[in-house]
Amino acid sequence: MPFNKKLNLILFNLRGEIIMRKKIIAGNWKMNKTPKEAVELINTLKGSIDTDNVEVVVCPSIVCLSAVVEATKGTNIGVGAQNMHFEANGAFTGETSASMLAELGVKYVVLGHSERRQYFAETDVTVNQKTIKALEAGLVPIVCVGETLEDREQNVTIELVSLQTKIALKDVSAEDAKKVVIAYEPVWAIGTGKTATSEQAEEVCKAIREVLADVYGQETADVIRIQYGGSVNGANANELFNMGNIDGGLVGGASLTEGFADIVNYK
Numbered sequence: 001m002p003f004n005k006k007l008n009l010i011l012f013n014l015r016g017e018i019i020m021r022k023k024i025i026a027g028n029w030k031m032n033k034t035p036k037e038a039v040e041l042i043n044t045l046k047g048s049i050d051t052d053n054v055e056v057v058v059c060p061s062i063v064c065l066s067a068v069v070e071a072t073k074g075t076n077i078g079v080g081a082q083n084m085h086f087e088a089n090g091a092f093t094g095e096t097s098a099s100m101l102a103e104l105g106v107k108y109v110v111l112g113h114s115e116r117r118q119y120f121a122e123t124d125v126t127v128n129q130k131t132i133k134a135l136e137a138g139l140v141p142i143v144c145v146g147e148t149l150e151d152r153e154q155n156v157t158i159e160l161v162s163l164q165t166k167i168a169l170k171d172v173s174a175e176d177a178k179k180v181v182i183a184y185e186p187v188w189a190i191g192t193g194k195t196a197t198s199e200q201a202e203e204v205c206k207a208i209r210e211v212l213a214d215v216y217g218q219e220t221a222d223v224i225r226i227q228y229g230g231s232v233n234g235a236n237a238n239e240l241f242n243m244g245n246i247d248g249g250l251v252g253g254a255s256l257t258e259g260f261a262d263i264v265n266y267k
């Protein structure tokens with residue numbers, strides 16, 4: 001088989017062992033699609049996406065999770081939730097726990113998305129509590145960080161994103177941190193059609209990896225996957241995902257149609 005660059009950066013650690021970061025591309029469907037529509041899209045994608053070289057995840061609404069887990073059986077498409085509660089159970093009307101998701105066959109959970117921070121009072125502290133609980137339940141947390149336009153204009157992007165990353169991973173061991181995916185999503189790029197340039201995205205993803213190296217050491221930082229999210233589409237995926245510190249993407253609008261295949265099958 002010819003060398004496939006999607007198997008990504010092959011690095012060597014200090015002991016000369018190979019470190020590989022498999023690209024991970026996730027579709028965050030947000031509050032879109034009924035269970036029937038969700039299954040229809042899965043059936044379309046099944047035939048058109050390459051799941052050999054990329055870890056593919058879809059994150060539908062909670063009411064679609066069961067149907068989508070069923071529809072993806074026998075495929076390499078993973079299923080993720082868009083949120084969860086940090087308590088194991090109890091009087092939290094409307095909420096869902098990590099173990100409930102895990103029992104359903106859900107493998108990933110998006111945590112701290114900027115829309116949840118903005119509209120549902122999610123904070124760095126609750127993102128940390130949720131990250132810990134998700135890991136305990138065997139879920140892969142996809143932890144979102146990112147700056148607003150105002151933050152960027154005030155030149156505090158790196159500090160802010162570093163802080164979000166550090167707090168999200170507080171009290172998470174190095175072994176557990178290796179399972180976490182960080183999604184760098186600049187708020188100004190979400191749903192706006194204004195994608196960060198590949199250089200802007202790379203600069204912040206690289207800074208996040210440096211923070212991870214400060215906290216956990218370089219070897220751990222080198223295996224943690226960092227996605228970019230914000231107006232990713234079939235035309236810009238190639239350039240973004242070929243940057244050295246960008247290990248795939250978290251895709252909103254462009255993951256809602258069969259065009260998601262163009263992103264997953266980037267070159």
Ligand code: 13P
Pocket residue numbers: 028113185189190191192193229230231232250251252253254
């Ligand atoms: P868009 O791809 O629609 O900009 O959304 C990105 C996002 O928020 C993914 O979580």
